[in-house]
Amino acid sequence: MSFQRFVRKEMLPLGWCLGCGLHTLFYSTCEVLDKLNKTNTVVVSGIGCTGRGAAYFNLDSVHGIHGRAIPLAVGIKKVNPKLNVMVFSGDGDLLGIGGNHLIHAARRSDNITVICNNNEVFAMTGGQLSPTTRIGGITITTPKGNIVQPINTQGILLSNKKYFYARTSPVFKEHLKKCLKEALEYKGFSFVEVISPCIINYARKMGKNVADVFKEIKKTYKICEENRALKDNEIGIVKND
Amino acid sequence: MKKKLLSGNEAIVEGALTAGLEFFSSYPITPASEIMQGIVKKQVELKNLKFIQGEDEIASINMCIGASLAGAKAMTATSSPGFSLKQESIGVSFKFGAPLVVVDCQRVGPSTGMPTLGSQSDILQAKHGSHGDYINIVFYPNSVEECYKYTIESMNAAEDSLSPIILLTDGIISHMYETVDLEKIKYSIKKRKLKPLGEGKRHFTGLTSEDGIPKTKDSTVYRKWYEKRKKEILDVSKKYNFYEYIENKKSNTLLIAYGISSRVILSLKENYSIFRPIRLFPIIEELREIAKKYSKIIVIEMNDGQYKNELEAFLKRDIKLITQLGGKISLKEIESELSKIC
Numbered sequence: 344m345s346f347q348r349f350v351r352k353e354m355l356p357l358g359w360c361l362g363c364g365l366h367t368l369f370y371s372t373c374e375v376l377d378k379l380n381k382t383n384t385v386v387v388s389g390i391g392c393t394g395r396g397a398a399y400f401n402l403d404s405v406h407g408i409h410g411r412a413i414p415l416a417v418g419i420k421k422v423n424p425k426l427n428v429m430v431f432s433g434d435g436d437l438l439g440i441g442g443n444h445l446i447h448a449a450r451r452s453d454n455i456t457v458i459c460n461n462n463e464v465f466a467m468t469g470g471q472l473s474p475t476t477r478i479g480g481i482t483i484t485t486p487k488g489n490i491v492q493p494i495n496t497q498g499i500l501l502s503n504k505k506y507f508y509a510r511t512s513p514v515f516k517e518h519l520k521k522c523l524k525e526a527l528e529y530k531g532f533s534f535v536e537v538i539s540p541c542i543i544n545y546a547r548k549m550g551k552n553v554a555d556v557f558k559e560i561k562k563t564y565k566i567c568e569e570n571r572a573l574k575d576n577e578i579g580i581v582k583n584d
Numbered sequence: 585m586k587k588k589l590l591s592g593n594e595a596i597v598e599g600a601l602t603a604g605l606e607f608f609s610s611y612p613i614t615p616a617s618e619i620m621q622g623i624v625k626k627q628v629e630l631k632n633l634k635f636i637q638g639e640d641e642i643a644s645i646n647m648c649i650g651a652s653l654a655g656a657k658a659m660t661a662t663s664s665p666g667f668s669l670k671q672e673s674i675g676v677s678f679k680f681g682a683p684l685v686v687v688d689c690q691r692v693g694p695s696t697g698m699p700t701l702g703s704q705s706d707i708l709q710a711k712h713g714s715h716g717d718y719i720n721i722v723f724y725p726n727s728v729e730e731c732y733k734y735t736i737e738s739m740n741a742a743e744d745s746l747s748p749i750i751l752l753t754d755g756i757i758s759h760m761y762e763t764v765d766l767e768k769i770k771y772s773i774k775k776r777k778l779k780p781l782g783e784g785k786r787h788f789t790g791l792t793s794e795d796g797i798p799k800t801k802d803s804t805v806y807r808k809w810y811e812k813r814k815k816e817i818l819d820v821s822k823k824y825n826f827y828e829y830i831e832n833k834k835s836n837t838l839l840i841a842y843g844i845s846s847r848v849i850l851s852l853k854e855n856y857s858i859f860r861p862i863r864l865f866p867i868i869e870e871l872r873e874i875a876k877k878y879s880k881i882i883v884i885e886m887n888d889g890q891y892k893n894e895l896e897a898f899l900k901r902d903i904k905l906i907t908q909l910g911g912k913i914s915l916k917e918i919e920s921e922l923s924k925i926c
Contacts, residue, residue, distance in 0.1 A: 351785070353797060385781045387650070398789060398798060403781045405653060406789035407646065408676045414643040418650025418658075419781055421634050422607055426654070426782050447639035 344380070349373035351401040358395055362553040364539030367513035368460055369396055372431070375523040384427040387416040389436035392467045392541075393460040396431045410441030413448045416455045424454070427527065434461040434475040438494050442474070445499060445534075452505050452531040458523065459496070459534065462541040470544025481548045496536050497573060497581070507533035507582040510573055514560045518578060525580055538564070538578070587765050592731040592758040593661075596687060596751070597622035598766060599735025600659050601630070603773055607651035607658040609636045609644040611666060614699045615755040616689040619661040641669035645686065649673060652682040653788060655780025657739060661687035663755075664706050665696065668713065674748045675714030678813075680788045683742035683778065685735070687751045689758040692911045701911025702755030704843055705887035710750045711865045711894070717810050719817050721745060721824065722865040724752040724843045728762035729769065734862065736771045737824055743774040745820035752864070754886070755911070756844040818866060826862035829874060837926055838878040840895065840903075845884045848913050852922075864891070867898045875899050882906060882925060884918055 350373055359365045376384060388397035390409035397404040407415045412430045420428040430437070437445055437459045448455070464482050465471040471484045474494040481488055500508035507529045509522035519537065526533035538560060540546055546556045567579035590598065596619050600608070610620040620637065627633050634656065638644030641662055648658040662670060667688040677684050690706045692698035706713075710722045721741050725734040731753060738749040779786075787796035792806045799805040828846075835856045841849050846860040857878065861868050875881060882904040883892035892905045906921045908914070 351787075383782060385654075395798075398787050398796070401785055403784055404787045405650070405680070405781070406787065406791065407649070408672055408790055411642060411646040411673065414638065414646035415650035415653075417636065417643075418607065418609065418647035418652075419654040420650075421636060421647070422651045422654035422656040423780065423782060443639055444643055447643070 344377055346370065346373040346377040349376050349401050351399055354399045357399055359392060360543050362542050363392075364513035364537070365393060365396065365460055367516060368458070368519065368537050368539065369399060371513070371516060371520050372458065372523055373400070375520055375527060379524065379527055381427045381527060383425060384429055385419055387412045387419065387428065387430050389432040389441060391433040391436050391465070392462065393431060393433035394436055410436055410439070411444065412436065413441060413444035413455070413457065417448055417453045420453060420455050428455045429527070430455060430457040432459065433466075434459055434463070435465045435473045438474045438496060449500055449503055449506065449532050449534070452503070454531055456526045456529070456533045457535070458526070458537065460537045460539055462539055462545065464541050464545040466541040466544045470541065470548060480545070482545065496534070500534050501572060501581065505531055505583055507531060507580075509533075509535045509580045510538065510578045511535065512538040512560050512564065512578060514557050515564070515566065515578060518566055522580055529582065531584070586767050587763050589761055589763050590728050591618065591761050592728050592753055593618035593689065594622050595728045595731035595764065596661070596735045596753070597626065599732040600685070600739060601626060601633070602732075602771065603736040603739035604657050605659055605739065606632060606656035607634045607648060608660070609638045609647040609651070610661050611638050611641045611644045613663045613666045615691060615702070615758045616661045616663045616666070616687065618758070619687060641666040642673060645670040645673040648684055649677050649680065649682050652677075652684050653680065653778070653781050655776065657683070657743070657776070659685040659687065659739070661689070663689045663691050664693050664703070667706055667709060671709065671713040672715070674720070675716055675718060676790045677748040678714075678718040679790050681746040681778070682748075682788075683746050684748040685738045685742050685751055686748055687753065690752060690754045698911045700755065702757070702844060703887065703911060704754055704845065704885050705890065706752065707864065707885070707887060707890035707894070710752055719814055720748065720750050720865055721817065721821050721863065722750040722752060723824075723826070723862060724864050725862065726757060726843050726846050726860065728760060729764045730862070731757065732764065732766055733769050733771065734826070736773070737826070740772070740774040741820060741824050743776060744823065745817050746778060747817055752843065754844050756913075821863065821866050824863055825868065827868045827870065828860040828862065830858040832857045836878055837880040837882060838875065839882050839884060841884040842891070845886060845908065845913060848915055849884055849918060851915070852919075867894065871895075872899065875901070880904065880926065882922070884908070886913055
């Protein structure tokens with residue numbers, strides 16, 4: 344068996360920009376699905392670059408309206424609990440317009456896995472400020488730099504008694520796969536935040552090239568092996584059953 | 585014969601379950617909440633009936649769409665402000681071909697308006713509240729018995745057309761109690777034809793696409809898709825051609841009313857002919873012939889002419905309007921308005 348059985352061949356080449364971390368995230372997800380033999384998976388997505396990903400999986404998939412991937416997934420899981428229901432969407436979709444659904448699905452601990460590609464902007468629409476843009480981030484709508492603090496995704500998840508939150512990045516590929524595997528095996532609501540800044544509509548405006556972006560992530564983030572709240576410069580898995 | 589005292593909302597619950605409802609999600613709102621409460625009560629005896637109280641109106645309809653794609657007959661219920669919030673999702677349900685019933689118990693708006701008072705002011709948003717090209721089948725019963733019957737028909741039409749069906753009521757019909765004998769109502773039940781998620785490698789997308797492959801810059805694909813979809817819905821709607829026509833040979837005036845207004849004006853049949861659409865949209869084709877017999881047509885509705893304007897465009901002639909706004913409907917007022925027109 345190979346991860347390729349999870350790739351929808353008709354969709355190649357994938358629509359994402361060359362060099363975007365989404366390629367690594369997508370193929371890593373396929374590898375993990377292959378390893379876990381999760382052929383009963385349904386992928387649900389919302390709108391944006393990452394949202395297009397649902398179509399790339401060789402599985403039943405649903406590409407809904409902006410921000411509503413989580414409730415679609417929750418409805419699917421409720422009707423057929425045997426399905427492995429996985430949301431594959433971006434930060435604008437899941438943390439911005441769809442933020443309310445995240446809060447409540449995490450609170451209910453709905454048994455689905457959410458993979459959130461955090462590219463730190465609304466990339467597909469040209470690079471506007473998103474809830475995850477860092478302070479100082481230059482976007483089309485914050486040309487002098489963002490002055491508002493980004494959303495605390497980990498905080499939203501950890502405010503519940505039961506939670507699974509992982510932070511990782513395509514730059515740390517093995518760590519990424521570990522997070523995806525544990526998230527997919529977790530019983531309850533699992534959330535994987537994948538730090539992967541947009542290389543075109545964000546990095547360029549910040550005066551960086553692709554290599555700079557990924558080098559910076561490699562330099563900034565340290566892997567935390569302990570099960571505790573992650574610091575801003577850490578990646579890792581935090582969970583409580 | 586087994587008579588029961590039921591409200592309109594309770595009859596909707598009974599109808600949905602008779603039609604095979606398997607999933608319900610909704611968000612509390614007056615005057616629709618009794619439908620959700622009714623479903624929860626039924627869960628005690630029906631283990632296969634799944635329910636989630638959504639965190640908001642948009643969540644609840646999207647849960648229903650997910651449930652529908654996963655293989656369950658699904659329904660959501662709301663009232664006017666919630667119906668507005670659900671509109672974008674009604675569009676995606678049409679796009680996916682996900683069968684679904686959306687109940688809207690209308691109340692007075694705009695905004696929070698008069699929450700406990702009935703209204704008929706969602707006629708246009710029932711017809712076309714979402715964006716883009718799509719068509720809806722819209723039903724509007726006028727009694728508790730009909731709430732039961734047309735909930736079943738709505739669920740059937742959803743399966744037949746693979747689309748969202750709008751079932752309108754109003755605060756009055758929803759909360760009105762009547763004695764009904766549900767056992768005497770005849771119905772048939774449509775089976776699922778959409779293969780549930782997990783059994784294929786299909787891609788349901790809101791994007792314009794062909795065989796699941798997005799084609800977002802190809803106008804020919806869009807036109808072909810819409811033409812086909814429109815024909816499907818129109819063909820299905822012909823099987824649900826529900827209306828009531830009370831002919832009064834002495835009258836040259838045709839009164840048109842639906843839902844609660846048709847109940848209120850029923851006694852006027854002594855002096856006028858009455859046409860009552862139960863399927864509001866697509867507009868009943870027979871009305872074209874019926875209308876020809878009358879020199880005057882008057883629409884009586886609890887909004888500022890929403891259906892009247894639709895009918896004027898449909899019949900291509902002037903139609904008079906009697907409005908009953910702000911949640912109050914009175915036969916006396918209607919009769920006085922009528923005497924000014926006729």
